[in-house]
Amino acid sequence: MQLDNRKKEVLHAIVDDYVSTNEPVGSKSLIERHSFQVSSATLRNDMAELEHLGLIEKPHTSAGRIPSDKGYREYVNSLMTIEELSPKEQLEIEKRIDSSVNEVTDLIKNATHTLSETTGFVSLAMSPRLKKSFLKQLKILMIEPGKALVVMVLSAGVVKDKVVRIPNFLNDEQIMKISGAIEKNLTGKPLDEITLVTVESAGKGTEVPEPLLKQVLYEAYAAIKQADELNIYLEGEHRMLNLPDFSSLGRARDLLGTLSDSGMVAGYINEMENVREHSGDDSFMIRIGQEIALEGLDDCSFITATYNLTDSVSGNIGVIGPKRMLYSKVISQIDFVKKKLNKEMQRLTEI
Amino acid sequence: MQLDNRKKEVLHAIVDDYVSTNEPVGSKSLIERHSFQVSSATLRNDMAELEHLGLIEKPHTSAGRIPSDKGYREYVNSLMTIEELSPKEQLEIEKRIDSSVNEVTDLIKNATHTLSETTGFVSLAMSPRLKKSFLKQLKILMIEPGKALVVMVLSAGVVKDKVVRIPNFLNDEQIMKISGAIEKNLTGKPLDEITLVTVESAGKGTEVPEPLLKQVLYEAYAAIKQADELNIYLEGEHRMLNLPDFSSLGRARDLLGTLSDSGMVAGYINEMENVREHSGDDSFMIRIGQEIALEGLDDCSFITATYNLTDSVSGNIGVIGPKRMLYSKVISQIDFVKKKLNKEMQRLTEI
DNA sequence: TGTTGGCACTCGAAGCGATAGAGTGCTAAT
DNA sequence: ATTAGCACTCTATCGCTTCGAGTGCCAACA
Numbered sequence: 001m002q003l004d005n006r007k008k009e010v011l012h013a014i015v016d017d018y019v020s021t022n023e024p025v026g027s028k029s030l031i032e033r034h035s036f037q038v039s040s041a042t043l044r045n046d047m048a049e050l051e052h053l054g055l056i057e058k059p060h061t062s063a064g065r066i067p068s069d070k071g072y073r074e075y076v077n078s079l080m081t082i083e084e085l086s087p088k089e090q091l092e093i094e095k096r097i098d099s100s101v102n103e104v105t106d107l108i109k110n111a112t113h114t115l116s117e118t119t120g121f122v123s124l125a126m127s128p129r130l131k132k133s134f135l136k137q138l139k140i141l142m143i144e145p146g147k148a149l150v151v152m153v154l155s156a157g158v159v160k161d162k163v164v165r166i167p168n169f170l171n172d173e174q175i176m177k178i179s180g181a182i183e184k185n186l187t188g189k190p191l192d193e194i195t196l197v198t199v200e201s202a203g204k205g206t207e208v209p210e211p212l213l214k215q216v217l218y219e220a221y222a223a224i225k226q227a228d229e230l231n232i233y234l235e236g237e238h239r240m241l242n243l244p245d246f247s248s249l250g251r252a253r254d255l256l257g258t259l260s261d262s263g264m265v266a267g268y269i270n271e272m273e274n275v276r277e278h279s280g281d282d283s284f285m286i287r288i289g290q291e292i293a294l295e296g297l298d299d300c301s302f303i304t305a306t307y308n309l310t311d312s313v314s315g316n317i318g319v320i321g322p323k324r325m326l327y328s329k330v331i332s333q334i335d336f337v338k339k340k341l342n343k344e345m346q347r348l349t350e351i
Numbered sequence: 352m353q354l355d356n357r358k359k360e361v362l363h364a365i366v367d368d369y370v371s372t373n374e375p376v377g378s379k380s381l382i383e384r385h386s387f388q389v390s391s392a393t394l395r396n397d398m399a400e401l402e403h404l405g406l407i408e409k410p411h412t413s414a415g416r417i418p419s420d421k422g423y424r425e426y427v428n429s430l431m432t433i434e435e436l437s438p439k440e441q442l443e444i445e446k447r448i449d450s451s452v453n454e455v456t457d458l459i460k461n462a463t464h465t466l467s468e469t470t471g472f473v474s475l476a477m478s479p480r481l482k483k484s485f486l487k488q489l490k491i492l493m494i495e496p497g498k499a500l501v502v503m504v505l506s507a508g509v510v511k512d513k514v515v516r517i518p519n520f521l522n523d524e525q526i527m528k529i530s531g532a533i534e535k536n537l538t539g540k541p542l543d544e545i546t547l548v549t550v551e552s553a554g555k556g557t558e559v560p561e562p563l564l565k566q567v568l569y570e571a572y573a574a575i576k577q578a579d580e581l582n583i584y585l586e587g588e589h590r591m592l593n594l595p596d597f598s599s600l601g602r603a604r605d606l607l608g609t610l611s612d613s614g615m616v617a618g619y620i621n622e623m624e625n626v627r628e629h630s631g632d633d634s635f636m637i638r639i640g641q642e643i644a645l646e647g648l649d650d651c652s653f654i655t656a657t658y659n660l661t662d663s664v665s666g667n668i669g670v671i672g673p674k675r676m677l678y679s680k681v682i683s684q685i686d687f688v689k690k691k692l693n694k695e696m697q698r699l700t701e702i
Numbered sequence: 703t704g705t706t707g708g709c710a711c712t713c714g715a716a717g718c719g720a721t722a723g724a725g726t727g728c729t730a731a732t
Numbered sequence: 733a734t735t736a737g738c739a740c741t742c743t744a745t746c747g748c749t750t751c752g753a754g755t756g757c758c759a760a761c762a
Contacts, residue, residue, distance in 0.1 A: 045734085062740080063742075137492075143488070238610070241604040249600060377755085390706055
């Protein structure tokens with residue numbers, strides 16, 4: 001994008017003004033609010049040029065300009081400067097993210113909640129992708145005849161469990177044998193390398209009748225697979241209704257409708273994450289307006305960062321807000337929450 | 352309420368018409384839509400009377416009437432007749448509530464989701480109140496030095512667990528001893544009779560140094576207390592935006608704002624539940640409009656039923672919809688979902 | 703006494719025209 | 733390349749009128 005300096009400044013100013021006023025900005029008010037050394041007529045020429053490049057657009061013929069998706073993109077990529085949060089803001093976040101929590105899930109919910117409160121937008125987080133973590137322990141506990149609990153401890157310090165049905169007449173001792181065999185043979189294996197076949201061969205040699213054994217092994221396998229399922233946490237959907245951008249009920253409805261299908265949102269984040277991984281970019285994922293392939297989010301921007309539970313186990317945390325947002329501020333907020341989250345995660349996972 | 356028959360019919364008709372059209376209903380249209388054997392002038396007199404009794408009201412001087420909270424209340428208490436769902440509707444619900452689920456929590460989420468889809472409103476459920484259930488098993492598993500998992504099996508077939516911190520240098524054997532002592536002494540006790548003192552005395556006699564023992568016992572106690580904490584599940588908040596009743600953004604915002612504070616909603620349900628228990632009424636709790644002591648729910652009705660996990664362990668499931676709803680239909684839907692839920696719960700809890 | 707037809711009155715919703723104001727594009731001069 | 737000036741455009745808004753559904757009340761009637 002070959003823009004001379006003044007044009008860059010003009011675009012910057014238009015984005016800033018539009019973000020803060022929510023009104024299309026015209027050449028005159030631009031002169032008033034900023035100290036350009038040229039006249040409004042000159043800015044009009046520049047604006048015509050920016051419009052030609054598709055960076056800004058007019059809602060109607062005789063109105064001011066608003067940034068287009070492409071304009072916001074240019075702003076985010078090359079114009080804005082990111083500042084650190086003030087110590088006060090940092091403290092506020094530190095305080096809200098509770099350090100007394102002992103489970104990863106609670107910690108993530110905590111961070112999501114905090115992020116929604118500090119940004120005033122919808123926040124969301126994906127649970128850690130555990131497929132690269134490995135099994136450290138697996139125990140099967142009898143609950144009552146026919147029912148057992150599979151408890152797994154994963155390398156990332158995460159504990160998962162699942163209630164499963166087992167044949168009624170299996171006794172404690174048999175279950176212990178099977179449990180021991182699985183644990184012995186699968187400990188240290190990453191979850192994504194564990195298949196039904198692996199589990200079945202791990203259980204071989206246990207002196208339990210074949211069909212019964214097979215059922216238990218299947219259930220154990222199902223429990224392991226369930227452990228690496230992804231969860232998504234969304235918070236603060238109602239905040240969108242406070243934004244003038246969604247004062248039209250139709251838009252608000254479409255947006256909340258889409259967000260209510262958390263599976264769809266999770267799928268989209270996963271997709272984005274794959275792109276990020278392959279592009280080698282390790283900081284933020286930013287999607288603006290139509291770039292987001294979800295219905296009803298045309299007027300939104302979607303920003304996520306990646307947090308790490310361990311080196312190989314990570315998840316995402318971020319916000320969905322209006323396109324018309326203070327990008328630099330929001331990005332610093334996400335960044336700070338992410339860092340705090342990483343710190344707490346480390347506390348939880350180090351022995 | 353001493354109302355002659357025709358006045359009852361008039362109120363009935365006004366509620367029905369208003370529910371289906373969402374427009375204030377006048378004497379003339381009342382004549383048109385129903386076969387009253389009198390003139391519109393007569394109905395006008397009746398309506399003036401009903402207004403005097405506070406059962407209906409006018410949005411403004413020259414408009415038709417709409418039911419007041421008191422009017423809806425009268426309708427619900429003595430006018431409406433409840434019909435069973437059609438076999439088709441029943442089947443639809445049966446199908447949606449999945450029978451392959453093995454955990455109570457999943458089952459409840461499932462039922463909540465179904466209820467929101469069938470009614471088109473916000474649905475919600477409270478997790479079972481476990482304080483009357485008793486401990487069947489309690490195991491403490493070492494995860495790694497300094498970290499353990501407390502697993503509890505409760506009488507209602509519910510499994511709960513919590514990761515806890517323990518002193519670093521406790522070994523497997525010591526933990527097993529403590530775990531065994533607690534289990535031995537507390538099995539069969541209802542959760543609400545277990546206090547820190549009970550747990551501490553249960554752990555006595557274990558050959559583990561005093562301060563270490565005390566910490567573990569405290570953590571075990573905390574885990575037990577956490578097990579009977581209540582959870583609330585809310586679904587379909589976005590559906591409210593589809594209702595003409597909430598087309599004013601302000602109302603929608605207040606409503607969703609309140610619902611987003613799930614703790615507050617849970618507290619309110621608990622309060623309602625206490626009233627129900629003491630009044631001996633065992634069917635539905637219905638709260639209409641201003642009867643609901645929650646901000647922003649003035650235009651809503653709140654209907655819940657009680658489901659049972661076992662005889663002494665129960666929770667609630669219901670909906671929050673607009674006051675202007677088809678009460679008889681919604682009540683049958685809740686009732687049917689509740690019955691189905693009870694059935695599935697029984698399947699899960701019977702050995 | 704309960705019911706009815708008639709009538710004047712009320713009030714919001716919808717449609718219309720005029721006006722104001724912010725903004726644009728273009729042209730001609732610097 | 734920049735600027736002043738001007739004609740033009742489009743929306744938002746205000747006030748005005750009209751329309752219609754609905755009400756309350758009164759006098760007449762069974």
